[in-house]
Amino acid sequence: MSGDTSSQDGNGKVTRVIRIGTRKSQLARIQTDSVAEQLKGLYPDVRLEIIGMTTTGDKILDTALSKIGEKSLFTKELETALERNEVDLVVHSLKDLPTALPPGFTIGAVLKRENPHDAVVLHPRNLGKSLNSLPDKSVIGTSSLRRAAQLKKRFPHLEFKDIRGNLNTRLKKLDEKDDFAAIILAAAGLSRMGWESRVGQILDPEDCLYAVGQGALAIEVRARDKDIVEMVSVLHDPETVLRCIAERAFLRQLVCFFSLYLCSLFVTFPQLYLTGAVFSLDGSNSLKDTMQTSVASDSEVDERSQRVGVTANNVPGPAQDAAEKLGLDMANLLLSKGAKEILTVARQLNDAR
Numbered sequence: 343m344s345g346d347t348s349s350q351d352g353n354g355k356v357t358r359v360i361r362i363g364t365r366k367s368q369l370a371r372i373q374t375d376s377v378a379e380q381l382k383g384l385y386p387d388v389r390l391e392i393i394g395m396t397t398t399g400d401k402i403l404d405t406a407l408s409k410i411g412e413k414s415l416f417t418k419e420l421e422t423a424l425e426r427n428e429v430d431l432v433v434h435s436l437k438d439l440p441t442a443l444p445p446g447f448t449i450g451a452v453l454k455r456e457n458p459h460d461a462v463v464l465h466p467r468n469l470g471k472s473l474n475s476l477p478d479k480s481v482i483g484t485s486s487l488r489r490a491a492q493l494k495k496r497f498p499h500l501e502f503k504d505i506r507g508n509l510n511t512r513l514k515k516l517d518e519k520d521d522f523a524a525i526i527l528a529a530a531g532l533s534r535m536g537w538e539s540r541v542g543q544i545l546d547p548e549d550c551l552y553a554v555g556q557g558a559l560a561i562e563v564r565a566r567d568k569d570i571v572e573m574v575s576v577l578h579d580p581e582t583v584l585r586c587i588a589e590r591a592f593l594r595q596l597v598c599f600f601s602l603y604l605c606s607l608f609v610t611f612p613q614l615y616l617t618g619a620v621f622s623l624d625g626s627n628s629l630k631d632t633m634q635t636s637v638a639s640d641s642e643v644d645e646r647s648q649r650v651g652v653t654a655n656n657v658p659g660p661a662q663d664a665a666e667k668l669g670l671d672m673a674n675l676l677l678s679k680g681a682k683e684i685l686t687v688a689r690q691l692n693d694a695r
Contacts, residue, residue: 365395434562460526463516489526503521554593618676
């Protein structure tokens with residue numbers, strides 16, 4: 343039984359209340375508002391309350407994400423509220439969710455993915471340039487080891503420096519100071535904020551493979567709340583579900599071996615082509631490969647429980663199995679080629695920084 347509440351209006355009508363948890367940042371609220379709007383359109387008799395929270399990742403702004411050591415930087419406080427029945431569902435950026443969720447939780451919906459690629463936002467003095475045309479020793483800001491490792495290899499004339507904060511904060515640091523020639527951000531976040539005009543360059547997969555789940559929103563719920571699971575499941579986008587299951591399976595297998603991972607994905611559909619890679623911290627050592635599988639779209643709906651944290655009963659089970667196996671096989675292929683050694687050294691160097 344779900345822990346949602348009800349309210350009564352002046353005419354005595356009882357209305358069900360669903361409480362949605364979210365981070366307090368402007369981007370998180372925009373994303374959550376978009377989910378709430380879709381749910382309201384589907385369930386007009388339900389009243390939705392949005393509850394904003396501050397997470398560990400929002401509080402610690404003077405330390406690189408990779409050095410903090412907490413796996414659930416942007417989700418822990420939200421999941422605690424979910425566990426305590428203080429909220430009924432939580433909206434996340436899927437890339438923030440670990441592949442192993444706390445017991446009793448599941449991803450009840452993975453919404454249609456926006457552009458998953460990374461974008462270059464240039465300092466106003468560099469408008470019209472690209473990473474390739476920026477002067478030698480130009481400093482690029484990114485909080486992501488994944489991005490820095492790939493871009494160091496692809497653009498060796500550039501330097502990379504950590505930058506923290508939400509989108510608004512990072513853009514302010516870029517525009518009002520001369521510390522950075524450009525910063526790297528997720529294209530989807532910029533689009534949701536209405537800041538497409540700030541995008542100076544979209545990085546294609548040859549420049550930088552995107553992160554697991556990037557560009558997709560996820561709704562996390564209590565697995566026992568079958569009514570809530572059913573309610574949000576209509577927001578599943580089947581193509582995005584399969585792509586992200588493959589990606590999360592790939593990542594989960596690598597995380598089984600290492601607490602630090604540097605990996606990226608590029609998945610296409612309806613044939614699932616998965617390109618996965620691991621990198622050393624400076625990008626000088628890497629492994630990259632591509633595998634493919636076919637997914638049937640006309641088989642029966644799934645009755646099995648979650649895969650890599652995702653419950654998608656309205657997506658064919660064999661297709662989900664094929665996607666999960668593809669991610670697992672890709673991870674094992676890279677491990678057999680030496681990914682363990684690359685990631686072990688990367689972890690040691692990161693710990694020593």
